[in-house]
Amino acid sequence: MLCYRWETRHSVAVLGLLLVLVTTGRAHSDTGDVLPSWNDGPTRTAVIDFVTAASKVGDAGYIAPEARVAVFDMDGTLMTEKPLPGAVLPLVADVKTAVARHPELKQQPGVAALLAGDLKGLQALGESGLAQIVAAAVDDRTADEVSVDMAREERAAPNPHFGQPYTKLAYRPMVELLRYLEANGFQTWICSGSPVAYTRGMSQEVFGIPPERVIGSSLQTRFGERDGKTVLTYTGKIEHVTDREGKPPVIHLAIGRRPVFVGGNVGGVGDVAMMRYAMDRGGPSFALLVNHDDAAREFAYAEKNGDSLAAATRYHFRVVSMKNDWKTVFDPSVNPRPSAP
């Protein structure tokens, strides 16, 4: 009898271990251990309720695993985009080199503003002005060279407000959200207006998202040979600017289906189209709009006409207040020291 009991207890222990192994990484229940950088409140609860239902067979909110596609804007949604989007400052030296070879590049408004150090001009650029800067920076260079150089340069150029490289300025609550979605079977993607030649240099390290799940503005490359080996060379031309109404077609081309979870931010009305596109899929969906209302820890800004917040009301996006919904904004190990209070 003693033998039997020992054996049984042992089996129970091992079965318990197996269960732990099998359930690790599966759905979390709504306890304090998920999304720890989010304050308790209706936003965090709504996210957890949606994700929990999506993973639960038989629930009205259940979503088949192959449909669990989550797409996020990058600048302003996953990381700081002020005073300038990340793609601008690391490229100053490359753009200067390119302009020395091709002086006509100076006529592009983005390139001209960058060379003049015209902060206001740079801030007024749309995504196509940003794409001009990146296109100039990579002009005539091979895709292999650029991917190595870009990753290094991104880690060197600090954000002028925080004195930290942009690679340190990811929003911690959003990185937690990416991991929480993945742990529940969602495939996470970035869809940014910034060109992928830039965004892919840091997507894996900063957001844990590999290059093939990063979409964005695209710069033309041409197949050819150098020293008998095949290379792709950037031609300096922009193929596609991925902003506003340009985001859903690029998402469709890359992924082939509508997202069920989508994240964007207030600031440039860049994400409303893709958020509506997800919400209209005909099934459970969730759209999360980051509102920059936190001048103390990051920045406070919005569109003058309030378009994104109006769209949130009209189309049932969930608004995230950085100030109220986020316990911390950046990773505490980063310790950003704003140069202005």
Next chain:
Amino acid sequence: MLCYRWETRHSVAVLGLLLVLVTTGRAHSDTGDVLPSWNDGPTRTAVIDFVTAASKVGDAGYIAPEARVAVFDMDGTLMTEKPLPGAVLPLVADVKTAVARHPELKQQPGVAALLAGDLKGLQALGESGLAQIVAAAVDDRTADEVSVDMAREERAAPNPHFGQPYTKLAYRPMVELLRYLEANGFQTWICSGSPVAYTRGMSQEVFGIPPERVIGSSLQTRFGERDGKTVLTYTGKIEHVTDREGKPPVIHLAIGRRPVFVGGNVGGVGDVAMMRYAMDRGGPSFALLVNHDDAAREFAYAEKNGDSLAAATRYHFRVVSMKNDWKTVFDPSVNPRPSAP
């Protein structure tokens, strides 16, 4: 003592079970249980040697997991492309409907050949002619409608030689190769000249590859509204034809790195550029060229000038003889009955 022994034996059994659970789906050793539809011989051995080395830390052929990207052409590489590529015949009715609305479509050579039932004309079309047919078939329709209709139509239209839909005409040895690569940590992709609006209708069911890992020629869509809901509508315009020198730029845009394993076929010289692109990556790589030399079980055809086979010799692609390397070509459950001997 007896107690102790029982407990120990029990633990050993459970540990064994755990090991089985942990190792299932990991690297296979070179035994008869992998690639069962391939004949033993130098081609099968070369594939297994490459994949085994790629998964083995410390081996000269080791490849980091994040670099294990495998890209395959579709028509003629993963499935039959004769007497016509799969994208042509299912679309006859849709193209007729589109031409009734937009008679000017008839002026496109692909559309004209299809409507005239001109087999030779259709066979002579390049990838851009094929893309014209698909673009006409989807013109003015929404992306959501097309993805449902296309999948249905593909399953209905038989290949005229085999009397089976193309969805049944995948090469079994190649499907086994896809699964073998995935079991060893490779990410598998399709890069086809056929438009993704067509290829994604069957990629999951036929090849086990989800839509987001299918790249190919692209047709323009435009974001808009119908009945107050957002939709993407095909404009009838072709954005990009993914063939020959057009394949590496599209692979770069979608994946962001060079493949390490690549498959193509003899017939239209469509895959040499992407195969060279993989072989030049600067690290272990493997290029597999399917040679259609099997008139009895499928077809025997090649380029008149022998360009693909010449490239295979020059750039060290491995040539697959369908006749000698493949034990079976199609799934035996399909039982294709060629209409001609």
